Amino acid sequence: MAQQTINTISANELLAYALRLKNTNHRMVAISCTTVENGIEMSYSFDGGNDFINLRFIAGPEDEIESISSIYPYSFLYENEIKELFGVNITGITPDYKDKLYKISVKTPFNMKEGDK
Amino acid sequence: MNFSKKSPWILHYDGSSCNGCDIEVLACLTPLYDVERFGVINTGNPKHADILLITGSINEQNKSVVKQLYEQMANPKVVVAVGICAATGGIFSECYNVLGGVDRIIPVDVYVPGCAARPEAIIDGVVKALGILEERQKFARKKA
Amino acid sequence: MGKETVIPFGPQHPVLPEPIHLDLVLEDETVVEAIPSIGYIHRGLEKLVEKKDFQQYTYVAERICGICSFMHGMGYCMSVESIMGVQIPERAEFLRTIWAELSRLHSHMLWLGLLADALGFESLFMHSWRLREQILDIFEETTSGRVIFSVCDIGGVRKDIDSETLKKINSILDGFEQEVSEITKVFLNDSSVILRTQGLGVLSQQAAFDLGAVGPMARASGIDIDMRKSGYAAYGRLKMEPILETAGDCYARTSVRIKEVFQSLDLIRQCIALIPEGEIKVKVMGNPKGEYFTRLEQPRGEVLYYVKANGTKFLDRVRVRTPTFANIPALLETLKGCQLADVPVLILTIDPCISCTER
Numbered sequence: 001m002a003q004q005t006i007n008t009i010s011a012n013e014l015l016a017y018a019l020r021l022k023n024t025n026h027r028m029v030a031i032s033c034t035t036v037e038n039g040i041e042m043s044y045s046f047d048g049g050n051d052f053i054n055l056r057f058i059a060g061p062e063d064e065i066e067s068i069s070s071i072y073p074y075s076f077l078y079e080n081e082i083k084e085l086f087g088v089n090i091t092g093i094t095p096d097y098k099d100k101l102y103k104i105s106v107k108t109p110f111n112m113k114e115g116d117k
Numbered sequence: 118m119n120f121s122k123k124s125p126w127i128l129h130y131d132g133s134s135c136n137g138c139d140i141e142v143l144a145c146l147t148p149l150y151d152v153e154r155f156g157v158i159n160t161g162n163p164k165h166a167d168i169l170l171i172t173g174s175i176n177e178q179n180k181s182v183v184k185q186l187y188e189q190m191a192n193p194k195v196v197v198a199v200g201i202c203a204a205t206g207g208i209f210s211e212c213y214n215v216l217g218g219v220d221r222i223i224p225v226d227v228y229v230p231g232c233a234a235r236p237e238a239i240i241d242g243v244v245k246a247l248g249i250l251e252e253r254q255k256f257a258r259k260k261a
Numbered sequence: 262m263g264k265e266t267v268i269p270f271g272p273q274h275p276v277l278p279e280p281i282h283l284d285l286v287l288e289d290e291t292v293v294e295a296i297p298s299i300g301y302i303h304r305g306l307e308k309l310v311e312k313k314d315f316q317q318y319t320y321v322a323e324r325i326c327g328i329c330s331f332m333h334g335m336g337y338c339m340s341v342e343s344i345m346g347v348q349i350p351e352r353a354e355f356l357r358t359i360w361a362e363l364s365r366l367h368s369h370m371l372w373l374g375l376l377a378d379a380l381g382f383e384s385l386f387m388h389s390w391r392l393r394e395q396i397l398d399i400f401e402e403t404t405s406g407r408v409i410f411s412v413c414d415i416g417g418v419r420k421d422i423d424s425e426t427l428k429k430i431n432s433i434l435d436g437f438e439q440e441v442s443e444i445t446k447v448f449l450n451d452s453s454v455i456l457r458t459q460g461l462g463v464l465s466q467q468a469a470f471d472l473g474a475v476g477p478m479a480r481a482s483g484i485d486i487d488m489r490k491s492g493y494a495a496y497g498r499l500k501m502e503p504i505l506e507t508a509g510d511c512y513a514r515t516s517v518r519i520k521e522v523f524q525s526l527d528l529i530r531q532c533i534a535l536i537p538e539g540e541i542k543v544k545v546m547g548n549p550k551g552e553y554f555t556r557l558e559q560p561r562g563e564v565l566y567y568v569k570a571n572g573t574k575f576l577d578r579v580r581v582r583t584p585t586f587a588n589i590p591a592l593l594e595t596l597k598g599c600q601l602a603d604v605p606v607l608i609l610t611i612d613p614c615i616s617c618t619e620r
Contacts, residue, residue, distance in 0.1 A: 004554055027486075028473060029556070030565045030582035045554060045565065052554065074473035074590035101298055133302040136614065137327025137408045140371065144397075147374075147390035173302070208324055211312050212304040233327055233408045 006054045018068045031078040059088045067093040124156025128166035134173025137233030138200035145236045163189035172199045174206040175216045187223045193253035195246040197227045200234045281615045295596040314574040326617040329559045331364045334413040340555040340568040353417035355536040358495040362525040367396040368560035369518045417542030445519045458511035462595040462607045472591040476562020477517045482509035488558035499531045511610045583617035
């Protein structure tokens with residue numbers, strides 16, 4: 001099994017890290033979220049064949065997180081999902097489905113935004 | 118002549134099942150169990166169907182879809198809930214997006230137990246549904 | 262240039278056993294764009310970790326999807342075992358691999374049937390599903406379940422397969438192989454199948470990489486990814502090479518899956534030849550603490566499980582990223598420019614499993 005590393009970064013370094021991984025031919029595997037006390041813990045997972053790298057930071061309810069869809073185009077699906085289900089404020093997703101990807105009429109319990117969907 | 122007595126047409130809808138029951142419903146139609154030899158056909162059109170087979174539980178999202186499919190079917194009609202999820206919500210009943218069994222939305226006539234329901238049980242359920250269908254048909258004729 | 266029309270596809274559609282909804286933007290008969298919306302089967306089962314403890318959650322994990330049920334259970338158990346540092350007995354690793362490969366066989370046979378059905382080739386559909394029942398019989402004999410087995414447990418497996426039965430499995434598979442090669446010949450050589458699939462929905466190698474495709478979808482475009490090569494369970498001790506095609510169209514995806522049917526047969530035989538005697542389960546004490554990412558190869562491609570535990574009976578988080586989810590961007594891209602009549606076949610060739618995807 002490939003070695004798993006978790007790099008804790010700050011949210012504004014995300015794009016720089018993602019670009020560096022893209023240049024070393026890493027494949028994005030997934031973006032995962034975990035609800036923690038002060039927001040949502042985001043893990044961006046990348047696979048480079050022999051290594052498995054996770055970028056980790058915490059997104060607060062007020063934070064704006066920039067989308068990595070300009071670097072990894074297929075991240076749009078993950079980012080739309082996270083935005084809708086977890087209420088993380090991700091900006092600049094192309095394409096942005098504007099809360100229309102998931103057809104769920106109830107608010108998800110892990111959504112950190114106030115009020116109804 | 119009463120065709121529906123022996124050869125009902127079936128409409129299958131997957132509520133929010135895990136696919137386990139769905140593939141067993143399909144398995145009933147394929148060579149090992151082969152209910153098609155009795156003229157039972159899985160149709161995609163609710164207007165053609167006599168029996169509605171629902172797998173999986175009801176959530177906010179598919180509520181209106183299930184209701185609409187039921188209303189589109191011509192009378193007499195019978196609803197069969199396949200699997201424990203369709204009966205009560207099963208293992209997922211505590212999930213936030215799951216409302217519960219199919220009977221929360223539309224009247225259910227036959228409950229088929231199992232997780233996943235076995236083909237034998239599903240066929241048994243459909244045969245039971247046939248009896249109910251016949252009763253309803255008689256009743257509808259008398260009224261007419 | 263024609264007017265743009267939006268056609269809703271699904272949720273209840275004859276070709277799909279599961280509800281998925283796509284808004285297809287058409288110009289005359291040509292698809293310009295496809296906009297997905299999902300959530301009809303969303304149950305929120307990842308949230309159930311708060312109500313079911315980590316042992317009970319194995320049952321929930323198995324019900325993420327009824328088709329790759331065993332692999333979901335296995336992936337979840339592997340994650341928890343990795344966190345707890347549990348080394349399961351070698352025999353259990355081999356048994357898991359046998360069941361996993363049998364699951365792949367049944368899933369691919371199921372898919373071949375659905376493809377035939379989408380093509381309107383009814384008899385081929387019936388034959389695929391008839392052969393699939395032989396695999397289900399093996400499941401029933403070894404686990405007593407047909408689709409959901411509940412044999413995988415944290416620390417190993419619950420049931421053993423004795424050598425008598427292993428021999429029997431071998432002979433069933435011999436017969437199966439002979440019969441299956443008859444019908445796969447039809448899939449690969451029949452002119453009507455070729456006309457419907459060749460050149461349809463081409464995904465180039467570069468596009469497949471850029472769109473993050475996984476599994477047979479990526480391998481049909483010539484990308485060499487197969488998580489089994491990472492050697493989890495008993496795969497490290499077996500000989501296998503990922504099956505690659507280069508054309509990247511629906512025909513190539515069919516061909517990859519067909520070759521994988523024979524690959525799985527080979528892997529099961531290797532397992533039966535190599536399986537050691539011994540225990541099938543170790544006792545697991547205490548509660549897990551820590552986090553782990555597990556990746557394995559499902560019939561549909563790479564799946565990721567993320568488990569985070571806090572040292573109590575209840576886990577903090579279970580996350581599943583399923584292969585269908587990863588393949589959606591590639592699907593949306595290949596849909597562009599295809600004819601409306603080809604949409605069902607094209608959607609089927611990613612082998613969508615919506616129940617996994619929406620969780």
